[in-house]
Amino acid sequence: MNKCYVLCRRDLGALVAPMYPAVQGGHAVAQLYEDNKTKSWKNEYLIYLEVENEDELKKWMYTLDSRGVDYSHFLEPDIEYQVTAIATIGNDKLFSGLELLGTADRKELELEN
Numbered sequence: 001m002n003k004c005y006v007l008c009r010r011d012l013g014a015l016v017a018p019m020y021p022a023v024q025g026g027h028a029v030a031q032l033y034e035d036n037k038t039k040s041w042k043n044e045y046l047i048y049l050e051v052e053n054e055d056e057l058k059k060w061m062y063t064l065d066s067r068g069v070d071y072s073h074f075l076e077p078d079i080e081y082q083v084t085a086i087a088t089i090g091n092d093k094l095f096s097g098l099e100l101l102g103t104a105d106r107k108e109l110e111l112e113n
Helices: 010-013 020-034 055-068 105-110
Strands: 003-009 045-051 072-078 084-088
Touching: 003 010, 003 020, 003 055, 003 072, 010 020, 020 045, 020 072, 045 055, 055 072, 055 084
Parallel strands: 003 045
Antiparallel strands: 003 084, 072 084
């Protein structure tokens, strides 16, 4: 089964609202459908991962471009058309070093307590 990976900006949770990264990830998945890049994905696994900020997200876009990996990104008009999330199909090993969305926040809370 193919997996859809969604890379979301962690910093948006603090800048806008805690659920904002996930909302932006949803926009990136919708953009992936609009761009017709989902033929191999049948709405199976949907994995939300987090990156720190827009700069890190752009580095991932460069990595995907340099490897010839299809992806879609979302530009949020409410925050000056910043790149807020990207979505792609497959590439399990490529993203193995990233945390699930929200995981880092939970780890920080555990360290504080």
